[in-house]
Amino acid sequence: MEILIPIVITLVGAATPILLAALGELVVEKAGVLNLGVEGMMLVGAIAGFAAQFYTGNPYFALLIGACAGAATSLIFGFLTLSLSANQTATGLALTIFGTGFSALAGAPFSARPIELMRPLFPAELATHPVWRVVFGYSAPVYFSFFMVFAIWYFLKKTRGGLILRAVGENDLSAHSIGYSVKGVRYAAVVFGGAMAGIAGACFPLLLTPQWAERMTAGRGWIAVALVVFASWKPFRLLAGAYLFGLVMTMELYAKAGGGPLSVIPSELWAALPYLATIIVLVLISIRRDASTNAPACLGKPFLPSN
C-alpha cells in the first residue's frame, strides 16, 4: 500500500500537463478548428513560465505568464487560418516548428540554472498521513485540471455559449446565417486552447523537472492531440485517457530507475511506449466504432461564406 503512494503522485504529475493541453485542444476542435501546433505552444509556455519563475519566484505568476505566452503564440495560428484562411494542417505544423525554435533560442541563457518547484496547494499538515497525501499533496495545476474537466463539460453541454461554440463547429454556415460570428467564436476558442497549452507547458519546469531543457515537452503535445480523438471529443473520457498515458509514462520512469521486473525490457522500449500506445489506442478506438462519426463536422475546414 505504502509503495503505491509515490507511484500515484508520479502518475498525477505525468498526466496533468497532457490533460490540460488536451482540454484546450478539445475546445478548439469543438469550434471546428484543428490546431496541430499544441507542442509548439506548450514549448513557448514552458520557457515563458520557466523565465517568470526564475526572475520572480512566484509560480502562480509563472503559470499566468505561461498561459499568456501560449495564447500569444496561438494568435499567429488564428490570424493565418481564420483571417487569411490558410491551410490549418500546414499552419499548425509551422507553429510547432516555430515554438521549438523560439523556446530553444529564448531558453539558451537559462541552461543549467535550476528553479524552485511549485509547492503543494494545501498546507503540509493536511498531507502528513500517506493516504491524505494522495488527496492533498499536489500543487494547484493538478486541481485546476480536474476543475477544468468539469467546467468545460458544463460549458459545452449546459450553457448557451457552449451551444453556440458547438454550432460553429458543426455547421459554420448556418451559425453565420443566424447571426453568430464564426470568426469571433473560433478566435476565442483558439486563444483559449493556446492559454491551456501554455499552462500545460509551464507545468514541465514548475512541476516535473525544475530546469530548462530544449524540447522538454518531448512530444506530449502531440499525444494531447491524439487523446482528443481517443476521447471522441468528450471531457471526462479525456480525463481517463490522460491518466492512462500518465500510467505508461510512470512505468517508464520506474523502469529507468532500475531494478524490479520492469527493467527486463530495455529502457528504450519503455521510452517508445507512450508513442506506440498512442497508435494502438487510436487503432482500437477506430476498430470499435467509426471514430470520425463524433468529430465536429467542420473540423479543419476553412470558413468561407459566399458573401
Place this chain on the structure above:
Amino acid sequence: MPFRLEKRQEPSRFMVYATPVAAVLLTMIVGAIIFTLIGYNGIGAVREIFLTPLTNSYKWQDLGVKAAPLIIIGVGLSIAYRANVWNIGAEGQYVMGGLAGTWVALATYNMTGPWILPAMILAGVLGGALYAAIPAFFKVRFNVNEILTSLMLTYASVQLIYYLIRLPWKDPMGMGFPQTRLFAEAARLPTIIPGTIVHLGVPIAILVAVLAWFIMSRSVFGYQMKVVGAAPHAARYGGFSENKTIWLAMLVSGALAGLAGVLEVAGPFQRMVPGFPTNYGFTAIIVAFLGRLNPLGVIFAGIVMAITFVGGEVAQTTIGLPNAATGIFQAMVLFFLLAGDILVRYRIRRVQAAVGTA
C-alpha cells in the same frame, strides 16, 4: 475597411510563383527587425544566414550535401501532400532507411564488392517504405489519422537507434561510445568531386526530382495523385481508388525518405550515431510547401533551406547566434508563405469609402 478581398476566377499563376520568393524576402526583413529587437545583430544574422553560404564558395559543397536529403525527402512529401495524404513522419522513415542501410553495412563488414552499396540503398528504400506502410495500413483499414501515427512512429524510431547502438550494433572498439563501427570502404558512398565532400547523393537528388516531375506531370499516376487530392469526389466518380492513392502516396514518400536516410548514413556519417536524426524530415515539410508541391520547385526550396542550415552554422561561429535561430527563420518562411497563399486565391480591391458601409 478600405480594402476588400475578392475571389479570383482562377488561382493566380503569377502569385503561385511570386509568393515563395516574397516569403523568403519578407523573412529576411522581418527576421532582421525581430533579432535586432531581442538584442542580437539582426542585419548580421540575416547576412550570415542567407547570404554568406552563397557568396563564400567554400560553403557550396556544404550546400549541396545539406540540400540533397532535403530535396529527396521534399519530393516524396510533395507527392503525398498533392494527394492530401499528410505524411509528417518522414523523419522516422529517414531514420529507418538509415538503420536498414546500417544493417546491411554491418552484415557485409568483412565482404567486399560493388554490390554492397546498391544492396544498402535498396534496404534503405525498403526500410523507409515499410515504416510508412504502417500509417498507410491503419489509415486505409481503420481510418486512423496518418498525421498522428506517422509522427508517433518518428519518436519510436529514434529510440530504436538508441537501443541498437547501445547493445547489438555497438562498436566493439568504440571505447564505450554508443555508436556502430565505421563502415567498410565498400559500404561508403563515394565522393564525385575529388577533394570535396560532395557525394553521389547530390546528383541522385537532382535525378529524383526531375524523374518525379516527369512522372507527376506526364503519367496517369501523377494525374491520379493530383485529382484525388484536389477533388476526391470527382476522383471517385472517375474510378480512382482513394485507398490505392493513400498507399501509393505513403509508400513513395516513405521510400524516398528512406533513400535519403541510407545516403546520409553511407555518405556524411559512415556509421550510425545517436545524432543521426537531424530534423531533415521535418524541414523537408517546409521544403515541400516552399517548392509549391512541385518536384522542380522542391530543388530550389531545398537549396534555400540548405542555405539557412549552413548559414545558421556560420552565424553561430561568427556572431554567436544560437543554432535554434535557424528554426525560427525556417518557420517564418513557412508562415509568410501560408499567409501569402490568400493572394493566390483572392485579389485585394480598394473599396470606395462612399459605397461600402460594411
